[in-house]
Amino acid sequence: MPVSISDVAKRANVSISTVSRVxxxxxxxxxxxCARVESAIRELGYQPNAFARGLMLRKSEIVGLVLPDLHGEFYxxxxxGANQRARQLGYNLVVSSTRDGDDSHSLLHAIRQRTLLDGVAVMVSELTDRIQDVLTDFRLPFVVLDDEIGGAPHDSVLIDQRHGATAMMRHLVGPCGAKRIVFVGGLETNFDTIARFEAYRQALANAKLPFSRSDVYxxxxxxxTAYNLASKHVREWAAPDCCVFAANDEMAAGIVAAANAAGLSVPRDLGVAGFDDTRVARMxxxxxxxxRVPMSEMGAKAMELLCRRVADPQRPPTRISLKPELIVRESCGADLCGPHRNR
Amino acid sequence: MPVSISDVAKRANVSISTVSRVxxxxxxxxxxxCARVESAIRELGYQPNAFARGLMLRKSEIVGLVLPDLHGEFYxxxxxGANQRARQLGYNLVVSSTRDGDDSHSLLHAIRQRTLLDGVAVMVSELTDRIQDVLTDFRLPFVVLDDEIGGAPHDSVLIDQRHGATAMMRHLVGPCGAKRIVFVGGLETNFDTIARFEAYRQALANAKLPFSRSDVYxxxxxxxTAYNLASKHVREWAAPDCCVFAANDEMAAGIVAAANAAGLSVPRDLGVAGFDDTRVARMxxxxxxxxRVPMSEMGAKAMELLCRRVADPQRPPTRISLKPELIVRESCGADLCGPHRNR
DNA sequence: CATGTTTTTGACAGCGCTTTCAATAGACCA
DNA sequence: TGGTCTATTGAAAGCGCTGTCAAAAACATG
Structure with a gap:
């Protein structure tokens, strides 16, 4: 029923080779x-069969993206970002999540189909070793997101967490004139939190401000959780030269809400800084x-790297580091006329 | 370089037919x-070539999902949801967006590859006719999300907006004891807003409450925007038996914030109801x-329908309607011990 | 006009797999 | 013993396409 290349050939009165060449x-x-063939193609509504094509060309122009989850602001x-760039580069994107059902299984499953995938970008949280094995076992071109996997070198796209946190700290101790900064992190073992904490501590030292373990949560x-914590502490924190630096916007929002509930005014009585620039930041x-953490750009860069590697599997691995950008709004009280002003 | 079926055959000392049968x-x-062949497969790390397979079987086990955008809570x-279910059903999912680059082009592009896609689920906002044409032109099995396209009947998954809004209204006039309800909708032309408004008006009538055009925004x-509007009106709205019914959670959040800023307490002085149950609702x-609008379920159902149609293109079109669920929290002041209580 | 060169075309061999179809070899029955 | 089944296997025909190679056609040159 579907029209094949030989139908077109017959209709245009040429051989299939000629159609293929067109x-x-x-x-x-x-x-x-050429014109004759083209009109035959049009008249018949001919679409080349992608399987046959792939069988010869040994490529599908499909790449995969494997994330821990598919839902949520970041993912x-x-x-x-990845989809958009993949399209631009002439690829289609298959997404998959390691969390749907059994953890690694689904990644394996996705990759088992690898003969259909030209390459894959993975973002992993844990099981890094096994994934490394799987990936190299299958000899499938791959790039790693926001993490590095031990062993053989590979392409990767990283977010320079440290740079972002440092920029924020500089802003707080500089334009905002903070003398005391409270750090509210995520889980102590979380990589992002660790990086941000280090930047925090370093910046404090650079600014010759005292570091106090009791200002770290x-x-x-x-x-x-942040709301509850802040409810207990806002009165103690309240001071024009005190800022709370939360490791994400949601916690920052909770802190702002707690301050407001306690009758304090942000930023007059207390500065609050967030991280990530998610939708909440404006709410x-x-x-x-x-x-602002450039997640969409990370997806895009990953696709660039991946497609380049697909084209040339021998090229030396690249490591791209993306710099977050400071977004100054009103919650820390600094002047709003700087270059980063963002309503 | 890659190992093919005949390598396995040689190694196991059988014909390729036998390997294929295994x-x-x-x-x-x-x-x-069988055992001999299997160990040969294992030893060689053989993976069947998906192209060759697809060429014979005429199916890829890949389905597409086309959304207006890939970012945002809903999408x-x-x-x-779609990815998870597709996996369960043995399919892989390709996602695509109609907004990346030129509007319809990218959809077309995605579908042009259709020989690789077994089917596609589309969610459209406008250009319904053209999409319908494209889809039927390509004779690709498809299902439509959250909308219906004129012309030939097809599978579709809808959200029963009306039902959700009605449930909320019943809750407001019933357990919450509201006598006056202010409606804050989205764009007047938006389908969801229209459906919700109709439910609002109907419920008001059913409860024999007066309808006032000036209570509709x-x-x-x-x-x-909602914050600004509310800042102007909260004092006028403030009353224990008055509720503001916002057509999404973000606006509801803005209204709550404005009320708090005005020194009012929600729900004591004023009830506020949202819609969608996004993350903000808890913030x-x-x-x-x-x-709660069951978006993830919509994705899942779409995949079920799609895969069924792929399996049997002749079956009569199905139309699934998903019911939103009322989530009672604290912003409207009703008793929290009902069956829907959700911290 | 013979010869060399370039352009344009068709025949055909795969790509790696599934799937008839036929062959072989026991097993079973009369 | 001959004949009919059944279980097991291999040979071979494609699936629709690309790409190589050689033939044919068109053109240019001496």
Missing amino acids: LNRRELVNDQT SQIIR YLDYEYE TRPPLTTV | LNRRELVNDQT SQIIR YLDYEYE TRPPLTTV
Whole structure:
């Protein structure tokens, strides 16, 4: 039923080779013949069969993207960025999650189909060794997101967490004139939290501000937890030259809400800074000064790297580091007229 | 370089037919031979070539999902749900967005590859006719999300917006004892807003409450806009038996914030209800009573329908309607011990 | 006109797999 | 013993396409 290349050939009164040439290397065929073939293609509504094509060419122009989850602000931005860039580069994107059902199984499953995939970008949280094995076992071109896997070198795209946190700290001790900064992190073992904490500590030292272990809290990235913590401490924190630096926007929002509930005004009585620049950052009163993490760009860069590697499997591994950007809004009280001003 | 079926055949000292049978119809081959072949497969790390397979079988086990955008709470939930179910059903999912680059082009592009896709689920906002044409032109099995396309009947998955809004209204006039309900919708032309408004009006009539045109506002679904509107009106709205019914959680959050800023207490002085049950719903003080829209389930159902149609293109079109669920939290002041209680 | 060169075309051999179809070899029955 | 089954296997025909190679056609040159 579906129309094949030989149907077109018959109709245009040429051989299938000629049709194929029209499709792939037009310059090799006579203009008139070409026109005849093209109209036959149009009339029949012919679409080359991608399987047959792939069988010969040994490539599908499909690449995979494997994330821990597909839902949530970050992942969905990565998907968006990756998909967009993949398209530009002439590839289609298959997404998959390591969390759907059994953890690694689904990744394996995705990759088992590898003969259909030209390459894959993976973002992993744990099981790094096994994934490394699987990936190299299958000899499938791959790039790693936001993490590095031990062993053989490979392409990777990283977010320079440290740079972002440092930028924020500089802003707090500089333009905002903070003398005391409270750090509210996520889980103590979380890589991002660790990087941000280090930047925090370093910046404090650079600014010759005292570091106090009691100004550091480790929570769970949740609004509610931060709200509860802040409810207990805002009165103590309240001071024009005190800022709370939360490791994500949700916690920052919780802190702002707790301050407001306690009758304090942000940033007059207390500065609050967030991280990530998610939607919530604009949904607090006042809106949050935060750090924009270029997730969508990370997805895009990953696709660039991946497609390049697919094209040339021998090229030396590249490592791209993306710099987060400071977004100054009102929650820390600094002047809003700087170059980063963002309503 | 890659190992093919004939490598396995040679190694196991059988013909390729036998290897193929071991792969697909094990029961047809002798146990001993089978074992020999299997160990050859293992030793060689053989993976069947998906192209060759697809060429014969005429199916890829890949289905597509085309959304207006890939980012945002809803879309990402749809993707998650769809991906999960697709996997369960033995399919892989390719996602694509109509907004990346030129609107319809990217959809077309995705579908042009259709020989690789067994089917596609599309969610459209506008250009319904053209998509319908494209889809039927390509004779590709498809299902439509959250909308219906004129013309030939087809599978579709819808959200029963009306049902959700009605449930909320019943809750407000019943357990919450509201006598006056302010409606804050999105754009007046938006389908969801229209459906929700109709439910609002109907419920008001059923409860014999007066309807006042001046209690209806049309905004743009944004936090900020709602905050501004509410700042102007909260004092006028303030009354224990008055509720504001916002058409999404972000606007509801803006209203709560404005009320708090005005020194009012929600729900004591004013009830606020949201819609969608996004993350923000838990990020207001108090958390929002809202309506959970089963987006992830919509994605899952779409995949079920799609895969069924792929399996049997002749079956009559199905139309699934998903019911949103009322989520009672604290922002409307009703008793929290009902069956839907959700912290 | 013979010869060399370039352009344009068709025949055909795969790519790696599934799937008839036929062959072989026991097993069973009369 | 001959004949009919059944179980097991291999040979070979494609699936629709690309790409090589050689033939044919068109053109240019001496």
